[in-house]
Amino acid sequence: MIAPEQYPVLIVVIPLLSAFLINLIGMADKRFCYPATLLALGGSLAAAVAVAGQVAAGGVIHYRVGGWPPPFGIEYVIDHLNALVLVVIAGVALVAAIASKCSVEAEFPHKRAQFYTLFVLLTTGLLGMTITGDAFNLYVLMEISALTNYALIAMGGNRALVGGFNYIIVGTIGACFYLLGVGHLYIMTGSLNMADLLHLLPALFHTKAVLVGAILMLLGAWIKMAFFPLHGWLPNAYTYAPSATSTLVAPLMTKVSVYIMIRVLFSVFGAYYVFTVLPVKGLIVWLAVAAIVGGSLFALAQQDFKRMLTYLIVAEVGYMVGGVWLANQWGITGAILHIINDAVMTLCLFLFCAIVVHKTKGHRLSDMRGLFRRMPVTMTAFAIGALSMIGVPPTAGFFSKWYLILGGIDAHQWGFVAALLFSSLVNAVLFFRIFEIAHFEPADEVHGHGHGAVAIDEAPLSMLLPLVAVAVGLIVLGLYSTTLVSTFIHYAVPAGI
Amino acid sequence: MAELFAKYNYWIYIALMMIGLYAMIAKGNLAKKIIGMSIFQTAIIVFYVSIAAKTGGATIPIIAHGHEGAEHAVRVIDYVNPLPHVLMLTAIVVGVATLGVALAIAMSIHQRYGTMEEEEILEQIRE
Numbered sequence: 001m002i003a004p005e006q007y008p009v010l011i012v013v014i015p016l017l018s019a020f021l022i023n024l025i026g027m028a029d030k031r032f033c034y035p036a037t038l039l040a041l042g043g044s045l046a047a048a049v050a051v052a053g054q055v056a057a058g059g060v061i062h063y064r065v066g067g068w069p070p071p072f073g074i075e076y077v078i079d080h081l082n083a084l085v086l087v088v089i090a091g092v093a094l095v096a097a098i099a100s101k102c103s104v105e106a107e108f109p110h111k112r113a114q115f116y117t118l119f120v121l122l123t124t125g126l127l128g129m130t131i132t133g134d135a136f137n138l139y140v141l142m143e144i145s146a147l148t149n150y151a152l153i154a155m156g157g158n159r160a161l162v163g164g165f166n167y168i169i170v171g172t173i174g175a176c177f178y179l180l181g182v183g184h185l186y187i188m189t190g191s192l193n194m195a196d197l198l199h200l201l202p203a204l205f206h207t208k209a210v211l212v213g214a215i216l217m218l219l220g221a222w223i224k225m226a227f228f229p230l231h232g233w234l235p236n237a238y239t240y241a242p243s244a245t246s247t248l249v250a251p252l253m254t255k256v257s258v259y260i261m262i263r264v265l266f267s268v269f270g271a272y273y274v275f276t277v278l279p280v281k282g283l284i285v286w287l288a289v290a291a292i293v294g295g296s297l298f299a300l301a302q303q304d305f306k307r308m309l310t311y312l313i314v315a316e317v318g319y320m321v322g323g324v325w326l327a328n329q330w331g332i333t334g335a336i337l338h339i340i341n342d343a344v345m346t347l348c349l350f351l352f353c354a355i356v357v358h359k360t361k362g363h364r365l366s367d368m369r370g371l372f373r374r375m376p377v378t379m380t381a382f383a384i385g386a387l388s389m390i391g392v393p394p395t396a397g398f399f400s401k402w403y404l405i406l407g408g409i410d411a412h413q414w415g416f417v418a419a420l421l422f423s424s425l426v427n428a429v430l431f432f433r434i435f436e437i438a439h440f441e442p443a444d445e446v447h448g449h450g451h452g453a454v455a456i457d458e459a460p461l462s463m464l465l466p467l468v469a470v471a472v473g474l475i476v477l478g479l480y481s482t483t484l485v486s487t488f489i490h491y492a493v494p495a496g497i
Numbered sequence: 498m499a500e501l502f503a504k505y506n507y508w509i510y511i512a513l514m515m516i517g518l519y520a521m522i523a524k525g526n527l528a529k530k531i532i533g534m535s536i537f538q539t540a541i542i543v544f545y546v547s548i549a550a551k552t553g554g555a556t557i558p559i560i561a562h563g564h565e566g567a568e569h570a571v572r573v574i575d576y577v578n579p580l581p582h583v584l585m586l587t588a589i590v591v592g593v594a595t596l597g598v599a600l601a602i603a604m605s606i607h608q609r610y611g612t613m614e615e616e617e618i619l620e621q622i623r624e
Contacts, residue, residue, distance in 0.1 A: 143591045
């Protein structure tokens with residue numbers, strides 16, 4: 001048996017080694033790739049849950065990789081913030097993997113081994129970015145997740161190739177900005193360990209090099225999370241990506257980038273520097289307002305369901321960035337809670353999208369005609385996800401939005417409050433339009449003959465069960481959000497603001 | 498004036514970085530964009546490597562008497578800082594991998610659309 005103090009490294013090592021194994025297994029027999037992937041991600045999830053339990057019981061865990069003491073060696077630090085994010089990443093990846101079976105077999109049957117290798121490697125990158133306490137290690141894992149992501153998106157062929165190519169260019173700029181920022185901090189302090197930097201930087205807060213480092217790291221994170229107006233790469237890349245890819249990356253990539261922003265702000269620079277020394281608090285909240293309003297308006301203009309969802313992601317990023325920069329307890333709590341809730345909500349919507357693509361071979365709004373009759377269970381689960389996006393209690397989306405609005409009122413950022421309400425309204429319009437199309441507009445004549453009963457034609461179980469589980473999960477997350485806040489998020493918010 | 502050029506390594510890296518950024522944004526040819534990306538990444542490698550240097554004849558950190566009882570104390574000032582070099586080894590690997598993925602995707606684009614010019618690709622998509 002492996003000792004419990006080794007669990008933190010298992011979260012990353014299990015999927016990392018499995019990725020290579022899956023590739024080897026795929027050479028022997030492609031059918032075993034799928035179960036091997038589930039096993040790897042399941043193992044990682046189990047370790048993440050165990051570590052989260054340890055953190056909840058005993059506080060922050062410091063793990064020295066290879067036994068080297070920080071600041072010389074790489075340190076894994078699991079506190080109340082990333083314990084939660086790790087569980088979400090591993091969980092979302094596992095659910096996305098379960099649901100990927102049919103899409104992968106339909107869309108690229110001969111590339112299964114490559115797909116699952118990259119899939120698991122991408123998850124490894126995300127988990128590693130989240131768990132590490134070292135600024136340079138974070139860059140390396142950021143690039144691992146980004147490189148695998150480019151390849152997974154480009155597997156969609158045709159327009160996905162062009163979207164993927166633009167993503168490479170923009171993603172590289174983002175990662176390089178981050179690296180350059182780390183370089184500035186290294187020149188000033190001679191350290192790359194986050195805890196060490198937090199300790200060394202206060203004496204250097206007045207220097208321009210630290211300011212430039214902060215701006216570069218922030219810009220890098222913003223490009224990676226598609227913060228409006230740096231979102232240009234996201235819609236095309238995610239819309240034309242294969243269903244199985246977008247189910248994994250759409251919920252996770254942007255959310256992990258938001259986590260990175262929070263981590264850099266509070267664990268490297270500290271809340272005092274970010275909110276008191278830097279005079280940009282109000283400005284960034286207004287940028288977030290622009291992101292929310294802009295993302296929502298672009299979403300309204302779309303006729304393609306998947307493309308509409310990608311613009312909603314852009315709007316949701318605005319929620320989280322704005323929430324952090326409200327600089328009060330409510331706002332930051334809301335932003336962190338929204339990382340979790342939004343990951344699950346987006347997963348729900350993209351799982352539904354994968355089912356629609358699987359069943360109708362398209363993802364335009366018009367493809368959804370008559371779906372309520374054909375797939376009642378699928379549509380009900382989708383409805384829960386949609387209500388959560390709108391923010392209807394008791395779904396999860398309501399609670400994080402509630403905290404964000406309280407934060408906005410507390411900080412007197414009325415523009416942010418108005419943008420949140422506006423975006424909820426737009427979401428309501430968007431999703432009720434879909435309900436209307438799916439419920440009242442009859443399916444094409446080819447499918448239904450006259451007024452006869454339409455045969456129920458649900459998605460395969462491997463896709464339906466994850467969707468239903470995620471929809472139920474949204475309600476459970478909503479009901480237990482107070483527990484979540486008091487057990488984890490309460491400790492993750494920096495003290496003294 | 499002399500102060501402005503004392504740290505010329507920063508000017509070099511900024512110039513390289515801007516050349517790369519310009520190529521990535523302004524050039525319409527995918528291959529040129531990839532070249533720009535490579536220059537951009539190299540600029541950061543130059544930046545890191547240059548900050549490791551020390552004035553006064555510091556050399557590569559290979560310690561001649563390190564293993565035999567280490568009779569000489571290591572004088573840090575005699576050697577360049579090895580850590581940025583080590584970091585950049587990783588960054589070079591990342592850069593090569595990015596270049597590989599970008600070239601592979603550019604090849605697929607060329608096979609699919611028969612051109613590397615962004616304008617012509619977008620024209621074909623619009624049709």
